[in-house]
Amino acid sequence: MSALRKRTYEILDIGKKQDKIGRIIDIFLILLISLNVLSVILETLPSLNEQQRYYFQLFEIISVIIFTVEYLARVWSAIEEQDLKYHHPFWGRIIYMLTPMAMIDLIVILPFYLSMFVGVDLRFMRVLRLLRVFKLTRYSSSMSLLLQVLHxxxxxxxxxxxxxxxxxxxxxxxxxxxxxxxxxxxxxxxxxxxxxxxxxxxxxxxxxxxxxxxxxxxxxxxxxxxxxxxxxxxxxxxxxxxxxxxxxxxxxxxxxxxxxxxxxx
Amino acid sequence: MSALRKRTYEILDIGKKQDKIGRIIDIFLILLISLNVLSVILETLPSLNEQQRYYFQLFEIISVIIFTVEYLARVWSAIEEQDLKYHHPFWGRIIYMLTPMAMIDLIVILPFYLSMFVGVDLRFMRVLRLLRVFKLTRYSSSMSLLLQVLHxxxxxxxxxxxxxxxxxxxxxxxxxxxxxxxxxxxxxxxxxxxxxxxxxxxxxxxxxxxxxxxxxxxxxxxxxxxxxxxxxxxxxxxxxxxxxxxxxxxxxxxxxxxxxxxxxx
Amino acid sequence: MSALRKRTYEILDIGKKQDKIGRIIDIFLILLISLNVLSVILETLPSLNEQQRYYFQLFEIISVIIFTVEYLARVWSAIEEQDLKYHHPFWGRIIYMLTPMAMIDLIVILPFYLSMFVGVDLRFMRVLRLLRVFKLTRYSSSMSLLLQVLHxxxxxxxxxxxxxxxxxxxxxxxxxxxxxxxxxxxxxxxxxxxxxxxxxxxxxxxxxxxxxxxxxxxxxxxxxxxxxxxxxxxxxxxxxxxxxxxxxxxxxxxxxxxxxxxxxx
Amino acid sequence: MSALRKRTYEILDIGKKQDKIGRIIDIFLILLISLNVLSVILETLPSLNEQQRYYFQLFEIISVIIFTVEYLARVWSAIEEQDLKYHHPFWGRIIYMLTPMAMIDLIVILPFYLSMFVGVDLRFMRVLRLLRVFKLTRYSSSMSLLLQVLHxxxxxxxxxxxxxxxxxxxxxxxxxxxxxxxxxxxxxxxxxxxxxxxxxxxxxxxxxxxxxxxxxxxxxxxxxxxxxxxxxxxxxxxxxxxxxxxxxxxxxxxxxxxxxxxxxx
Structure with missing residues (x-):
């Protein structure tokens, strides 16, 4: 169990990229995020027919499932991080869940589950789904560099x-x-x-x-x-x-x- | 009396900002100037009704009173400045009144009093009221830096x-x-x-x-x-x-x- | 024969410009390429009459012939280059033909010959003819410098x-x-x-x-x-x-x- | 005579500006050139009436006379320049007349005299009159600096x-x-x-x-x-x-x- 958690952490971590499976997962996630952004953009085209809308919906459901698995895996394996403050089984995960990147990971899947129980404004949901583009910043150092320069x-x-x-x-x-x-x-x-x-x-x-x-x-x-x-x-x-x-x-x-x-x- | 004048000078002076009351006064004045500029801008909206115009006028009167008090306090306490040329009770204050910042302080309140006696063009008055934005340069070093570079x-x-x-x-x-x-x-x-x-x-x-x-x-x-x-x-x-x-x-x-x-x- | 090939190489090579004939050929080719680009641009003018179109076509045929001769001469003399990999009579020339500049030299004349046998889309042909502008990069170092900087x-x-x-x-x-x-x-x-x-x-x-x-x-x-x-x-x-x-x-x-x-x- | 010529040269020369009369002449010429450019620009206003056009014409005649005197004085005193090649009474002046600035001085007055004998296109004359703006380059080093940088x-x-x-x-x-x-x-x-x-x-x-x-x-x-x-x-x-x-x-x-x-x- 602990070995699996360590392996999961290694695969999801960006820093150690001699790992082959980690690389494949990275590329897969980058592709999935890009396709998600593209799909939010294309869904607004008025020329779409019923069937195309159906496919977009299907892709959305599959994406949310994958992003949910990714989020849970990240929270679960967060305590494997070197930084001591993450080591506590419960509080370490809470601390991880409050980091900006983990917050974004949650926000971009939450409205999907919420819409099952409560009526959520469609426009508002789309804006939140579009935030998935910021998941890409994990894989790009230029955005953080710009924020650093701005600071x-x-x-x-x-x-x-x-x-x-x-x-x-x-x-x-x-x-x-x-x-x-x-x-x-x-x-x-x-x-x-x-x-x-x-x-x-x-x-x-x-x-x-x-x-x-x-x-x-x-x-x-x-x-x-x-x-x-x-x-x-x-x-x-x-x-x-x-x-x-x-x-x-x-x-x-x-x-x-x-x-x-x-x-x- | 002299102690009160010294205290007034310390509060209004920008340089010595360990002073807590001075800081509060600064922030209050910056806010007031900003609201004044905003009010000149918003007053031109054609969609305003009678009551809203009344509030704007009220705000203008209160602002002018505060700016007048500020101006008088600055002139009164000017002789406390370290520079020797301001030390003479009469000529020191005259010299202070001729500095660019003091001129602006006067110009932005003068039309209000003038309009009580003489009919002043409303448009001209608005332009003069808008000059209050330059009172902000006292609190910002970037404007003076730009003027320095231009020079x-x-x-x-x-x-x-x-x-x-x-x-x-x-x-x-x-x-x-x-x-x-x-x-x-x-x-x-x-x-x-x-x-x-x-x-x-x-x-x-x-x-x-x-x-x-x-x-x-x-x-x-x-x-x-x-x-x-x-x-x-x-x-x-x-x-x-x-x-x-x-x-x-x-x-x-x-x-x-x-x-x-x-x-x- | 070998001496003629060496002379051809020297004339067409850009590096050695103490050569007077080489210089004249260079200027002639630069002019011809520029006129070709100009002709593709001007041919789209809707105000052209029959006779003018005829002259443009004539110029195109003459240009293709000259560019073909240039291409063949370059391939033939390629084995004179100092770099050893070009020295083999057959493979050396194949390697030369696969360099980007030689590819462009071929692409800009090929559609003319193809159109004799197969029906080629006129618009597509014009785009390919326009590629002749890239033949100029051989004579200009700024384009390659920009590509280098981009890299x-x-x-x-x-x-x-x-x-x-x-x-x-x-x-x-x-x-x-x-x-x-x-x-x-x-x-x-x-x-x-x-x-x-x-x-x-x-x-x-x-x-x-x-x-x-x-x-x-x-x-x-x-x-x-x-x-x-x-x-x-x-x-x-x-x-x-x-x-x-x-x-x-x-x-x-x-x-x-x-x-x-x-x-x- | 020779003393007067030397004095004329000193007054018209830009380099030696401890000369008070030279300075006044400079400022006068800069003003005159600026007014000439302004007059060419304003003359194209369609709202001008007959009398205004008359004043513009009068100003043009006076300007041409002054520029002619300036040109003749410059040519006459050119042989006073330190550079040896200008020292010959005849050829020195010819060489001076062929310098770019002297050419401009001539071109901007010539069309006026030409129009007395031959019919000159009004539009063409205006363009030539507008060239007077380049007489200003004699007094500004920024234009020559830009040309130097471009070179x-x-x-x-x-x-x-x-x-x-x-x-x-x-x-x-x-x-x-x-x-x-x-x-x-x-x-x-x-x-x-x-x-x-x-x-x-x-x-x-x-x-x-x-x-x-x-x-x-x-x-x-x-x-x-x-x-x-x-x-x-x-x-x-x-x-x-x-x-x-x-x-x-x-x-x-x-x-x-x-x-x-x-x-x-």
Whole structure:
């Protein structure tokens, strides 16, 4: 029993990938998660017929069963982790169940079981099913790297966002005062002008709201030129932080290889 | 009296934040300023009814009273500042009242009192009330950092803007000559073509003005490809200057910690 | 015969450009390839008359003949290459024929001969003819440099693309749920919303699909601001990798010149 | 006479700016050029009346006279330059007249005199008058710095543009084949599709041409994501080159100051 639990833990753990069965299970789960996300996306197509909807439902049931087995196996084998705090048979599993990844594992299967007993809003269920995409983060280090960069650069990115936020308020207010009389329907209020300001400053430029007066066009020209610099600030900080973190990770990895080689000698 | 003034100064000063009451006052003022900005924005919603307008007005009156008290307290306690030039009971306060932050503090409350005696344009008053957003810069160092970067890199950003300005003139003139005959209504003059050129070169691309002739489209293609490089110049300079200044500030901070530690030893 | 083969190899080889005839042949081929690409592009113009179509066809036949001669000459002289693996009269040429560049040389002339015997789809043939543009990569090192950078930075660019891909899914799903009821025609399904999400996040912003509800606009605003940072990640990594590779190539070149100078001494 | 010529040269020369009269003349000329550019732009406004047009014409005549005097003074005093090749009374002036800046000085006044004798196309004359904006480059070092960067980075920017150019051809051709049947009017030919491809890849996104088929939308999505990286290449290279050149110029300037100080000691 204990040997089986240890084996289960080894198979499900991401770190030890010399394990062949573990690798196959990983690839199978990545494929299953990807197909689940694809199925949530495709299910919204209005052109689906009855039979196709049936197949999607069938796939959903099978997926939930597999994800449930995966979840139970993870909780069951959690006490095999090296970290001492997981070692207690009961509390160790509770602690594991409260980790973010285990929470996601639970949330993405729970609504299925709930819908058997209570009527759950279909739209809400779909959003929860879509959260399965975050199960992929277990297999990808880039997402956690980005979160790490966001955390480390949070002060400077926050500063850049504050400047951007101030500029959006000033830009939208001034343009509102310039355009409100000429286009009372589109520039009906400052919140409406903020929609225009954001669409313009991010250079998306849908063209649904366009200043019509000379004053408004002069303001819009100045805003779009100035925003080029302001908008580049958070993007630049995030990009340089991300590329810095990638370089650091590569260096750490090389150091570990170096140390392993020296240890061997 | 003098002790109370010293205490008032300590509470309102941003630098000394071990002070608990000072912190609470800070957070209260930040919240009040934010709510004021929000209220100016929301007041423009056309869907508001009489009662809601009444609450907004009430909130405005209360805010002005608080900001007035804050302003008077700041002027009164200004002579407690370490800088010698503020120490004279009369001239010190006058000098303080002429600092940019104190000017803003005054400007954002003055129109309220003026409107009691003289008829003031409602739109103009709203713009002045919106300036309250700049009171936030006292609590944020990012805005002052950006202004500092703009000052330091002003020559190089100015150079990049000059190149951009030349290119806008040349691009709009050439496109005007190419498109004026085909679309005399939209490309009616070079200033009209400049609106198109700026919208295109900043890659906003509303789609309200689009070249129709082959010549105009070839010109627009060349301009939009070239502008990618030209437009990136000021943005790149500002972004690198900002990120450099952030790094420098962090280093200065670490040095200060180091010195404090060494002094302790 | 062997001397002629050696001379042919020298003329067609890109590396040795002290050769005057080789240079002329190179420029002639670059011009011919460029004219071919131009002709495929111009042939689609609906305003062409019968005679012009005839000239295009004539040019196509002449081009195919020249490219065939070029291909045969390359295969014939391939065994003159310094690399030993090409030296065998039969297998050496087979190995050469399987290199990517030789494959492209064959693919861009093959459909012409095939169409003589079998009916080939005209559209498919045009796509294959357009592939001739890739023959230019033989004369340009920038394309191979970019592929090299893509290969070296593939892990980090892949990581950035994974984050972008996750964000597109989450953004399109949330906006679909917010907008589907208000605009069932445009936000008909999540795949339809993905089209909107990609157009918005890349800041292209055609304006064919625009959120209409307040919730949708708030989501779109947050998405477009966040995407500025996310979208800058792969672009930034590629740009810095490319500029790094260019710097490295320049340094390598300078080292080679240095060594040549020292050898001379 | 010779003293007057030397004085004229000193006043018109940009380098020696301790000269007070020279400074005033400079500012006057910069203002005059700026007003000339503004006048060419404003003259195209259709709302001008007869009298306003008369004032513009008067200003044009006065400007041409001043620019003519400036040009003659420059040619006359050119032989005072330190460079030996300008010293010959006749050939020196001819050599000076062939420098790019002197050519521009001549071109922007010539059409005025020509129009007295021959009928010159009004549109063509306006374009030539607009060239006066380039007279400003004499007073700004940023334009020449940009040209210098473009020259030095020409190989790498050319490489990036070549990749961009290949991608535009491939993207427009594929989208043409995917969309031609569904939208024969907008995707009428590959050149028409190239207009779409450039507008999309530069993220301008007017919205006048939008793919309608699923295949076309998938292609457009991939193209717009890929183009983010490709389009960033030339922009990044230019921006980093420009910022590098600015840093270098600052360092050179500081070195010159250092040397001057040491010489003083």
């Amino acid at each position: 480390r650069e949070s002060r400077s990115i926050g500063a850049a966002l504050f400047v951007l936020f101030m500029m959006i308020i000033v830009a939208s207010s001034l343009t509102y005062f310039a355009e409100h009389d000429a286009q009372p329907d589109v520039f009906s209020s400052i919140p409406a002008a903020m929609w225009w300001a954001i669409v313009t400053m991010t250079t998306v430029g849908y063209g649904d709201v366009i200043p019509a007066t000379v004053m408004g066009k002069v303001l819009a020209s100045m805003i779009s030129i100035m925003s080029l610099g302001i908008v580049a600030l958070p993007a630049g900080l995030l990009a340089s932080g991300f590329s810095e973190a990638l370089r650091q990770r590569r260096r750490t990895y090389e150091k570990m290889v170096d140390m392993a080689v020296q240890d061997g000698v | 330091r890199e002003s020559r190089s950003i100015g150079a990049a803007l000059f190149v951009l300005f030349m290119m806008i003139i040349v691009a709009s003139s050439l496109t005007y000559f190419a498109e004026h005959d085909a679309q005399p209504d939209v490309f009616s003059s070079i200033p009209a073509a400049m609106w198109w050129a700026i919208v295109t070169m900043t890659t906003v691309g509303y789609g309200d003005v689009i070249p129709a002739t082959v010549m105009g489209k070839v010109l627009a293609s060349m301009i939009s490809i070239m502008s990618l490089g030209i437009v990136a110049l000021p943005a790149g300079l500002l972004a690198s200057g900002f990120s450099e200044a952030l790094r420098q500030r962090r280093r200065t901070y670490e040095k200060m910690v180091d010195m404090a530690v060494q002094d302790g030893v | 070296r930075e593939s892990r980090s660019i892949g990581a950035a693309l994974f984050v972008l891909f996750m964000m597109i899914i989450v953004a399109s799903s949330l906006t679909y749920f917010a907008e589907h009821d208000a605009q069932p025609d445009v936000f008909s399904s999540i795949p339809a919303a993905m089209w909107w999400a990609i157009v918005t996040m890349t800041t292209v912003g055609y304006g064919d699909v625009i959120p209409a509800t307040v919730m949708g606009k708030v989501l779109a605003s947050m998405i477009s601001i966040m995407s500025l940072g996310i979208v800058a990640l792969p672009a930034g990594l590629l740009a810095s990798g490319f500029s790094e590779a260019l710097r490295q190539r320049r340094r390598t070149y300078e080292k080679m010149v240095d060594m040549a100078v020292q050898d001379g001494v | 030095r980075e020409s190989r790498s920017i050319g490489a990036a543009l070549f990749v961009l150019f290949m991608m535009i051809i491939v993207a427009s051709s594929l989208t043409y084949f995917a969309e031609h049947d569904a939208q024969p009017d907008v995707f009428s030919s590959i050149p028409a599709a190239m207009w779409w491809a450039i507008v999309t890849m530069t993220t301008v996104g007017y919205g006048d041409v939008i793919p309608a088929t699923v295949m076309g939308k998938v292609l457009a999505s991939m193209i717009s994501i890929m183009s983010l990286g490709i389009v960033a290449l030339p922009a990044g290279l230019l921006a980093s080159g420009f910022s590098e050149a600015l840093r270098q110029r600052r360092r050179t300037y500081e070195k010159m100051v250092d040397m001057a100080v040491q010489d003083g000691v």
